[in-house]
Amino acid sequence: MRESDSLVMTYVFLAAASVIIGIILVFVVLLACQYLGIDISKNWWILAIPAIFAVTLNIVLIELYDKYKKR
Numbered sequence: 868m869r870e871s872d873s874l875v876m877t878y879v880f881l882a883a884a885s886v887i888i889g890i891i892l893v894f895v896v897l898l899a900c901q902y903l904g905i906d907i908s909k910n911w912w913i914l915a916i917p918a919i920f921a922v923t924l925n926i927v928l929i930e931l932y933d934k935y936k937k938r
């Protein structure tokens with residue numbers, strides 16, 4: 868039972884790390900849009916880039932964890 872709890876906590880930690888990185892990227896994108904003069908209200912798709920990156924990062928981190936955990 869202890870192994871299962873550890874695995875869940877690891878996945879929660881990886882998800883939380885991905886969310887934090889995604890939030891940081893959203894602010895970086897917003898600052899870049901402000902600096903470059905891009906109107907974010909007309910280009911909502913720009914905010915999808917950090918969200919997609921954060922989800923992809925979460926999947927990659929989980930796959931890497933599973934790959935190296937089995938060894």
